[in-house]
Amino acid sequence: MRPSIESTHVSSPPVPQDTVVAPGLAAPVSTGVGADAIIRFQGVSKNWGSNHVLKALNFDVAAGEKVSIIGPSGSGKTTILRILMTLETPSEGLVTVDGDVLWSVNAGEKVRETRQLRETRRKIGMVFQQFNLFPHMTALENIIEAPVHVLGMNRAEAQERAADLLKLVGLAKHMNHTPPQMSGGQQQRVAIARALAMRPKVLLFDEPTSALDPELIGDVLNVIRNLAHTTDMTMLMVTHEMRFAEEISDRVVMFDNGGAVESGPPAQIFKNPQQERTRTFLRAVLQH
Numbered sequence: 001m002r003p004s005i006e007s008t009h010v011s012s013p014p015v016p017q018d019t020v021v022a023p024g025l026a027a028p029v030s031t032g033v034g035a036d037a038i039i040r041f042q043g044v045s046k047n048w049g050s051n052h053v054l055k056a057l058n059f060d061v062a063a064g065e066k067v068s069i070i071g072p073s074g075s076g077k078t079t080i081l082r083i084l085m086t087l088e089t090p091s092e093g094l095v096t097v098d099g100d101v102l103w104s105v106n107a108g109e110k111v112r113e114t115r116q117l118r119e120t121r122r123k124i125g126m127v128f129q130q131f132n133l134f135p136h137m138t139a140l141e142n143i144i145e146a147p148v149h150v151l152g153m154n155r156a157e158a159q160e161r162a163a164d165l166l167k168l169v170g171l172a173k174h175m176n177h178t179p180p181q182m183s184g185g186q187q188q189r190v191a192i193a194r195a196l197a198m199r200p201k202v203l204l205f206d207e208p209t210s211a212l213d214p215e216l217i218g219d220v221l222n223v224i225r226n227l228a229h230t231t232d233m234t235m236l237m238v239t240h241e242m243r244f245a246e247e248i249s250d251r252v253v254m255f256d257n258g259g260a261v262e263s264g265p266p267a268q269i270f271k272n273p274q275q276e277r278t279r280t281f282l283r284a285v286l287q288h
């Protein structure tokens with residue numbers, strides 16, 4: 001189901017307090033994605049001191065959907081992904097993944113990590129801007145690390161699967177190379193293979209090509225494009241590659257100032273944006 005344009009508007013009604021604090025209840029906010037949502041943010045805020053980075057955010061992604069987030073620097077895009085990876089804690093609000101509560105936080109309350117949080121967290125993989133590979137380990141070792149140590153997968157099986165994944169990202173020959181022996185583009189493709197090794201239901205990308213030299217971007221985008229077209233994984237990508245976002249996304253969400261300004265199919269966002277903020281942003285970024 002293609003979500004409606006209204007799905008992430010800032011004008012969505014605030015989530016009632018009692019629902020935010022009661023995990024497991026049916027979601028009260030009609031966001032357009034509805035029962036299909038695999039990722040759901042309801043009334044999520046994130047503050048660093050007086051810096052209100054996310055402001056009562058309501059945001060859904062449907063199972064299997066490929067969603068790109070665009071928007072200016074500092075608007076909270078990375079924070080959304082890091083909350084999903086449990087690398088940051090929301091200040092308030094409810095986040096569910098695949099029907100399970102990842103975060104349920106009352107304002108001012110201390111958040112505890114639960115077993116359920118760790119299990120839910122395993123459904124999600126992330127590809128970082130700066131690759132974040134272990135520099136002293138080979139490509140293969142980087143990929144098998146989590147399957148062996150987190151999932152308890154047998155080493156031989158993990159290695160076999162890692163070799164297949166390296167083939168998938170076009171790096172079969174680099175299995176025994178360490179990150180310093182590889183280009184940034186190759187390292188990022190290893191990072192994608194590493195995320196896939198955990199068989200995530202949801203794959204997050206945080207500006208996966210913005211740290212790369214221009215001539216290395218294409219190979220990384222090809223790998224992501226291939227995943228988008230051939231898998232039913234849910235993909236949520238923050239990107240400045242506007243043409244790429246237009247091509248592979250089911251939906252594009254324009255972010256500004258801690259909230260979604262506009263959400264819709266790529267044809268709407270890039271050809272016929274409804275919000276002035278989207279228009280000014282796209283004019284600025286498409287100029288060069």
Ligand SMILES: Nc1ncnc2c1ncn2[C@@H]1O[C@H](COP(=O)(O)OP(=O)(O)O)[C@@H](O)[C@H]1O
Nearest residue numbers: 048051053071072073074075076077078079080
């Ligand atoms: N660990 C942190 N401590 C304090 N402020 C932070 C931290 N991480 C992010 N911020 C602030 O949160 C805001 C949004 O950051 P971010 O989510 O990285 O934005 P984007 O990815 O859209 O550029 C920025 O103002 C940034 O300075």
Ligand SMILES: [Mg+2]
Nearest residue numbers: 077078079206
């Ligand atoms: Mg960012």
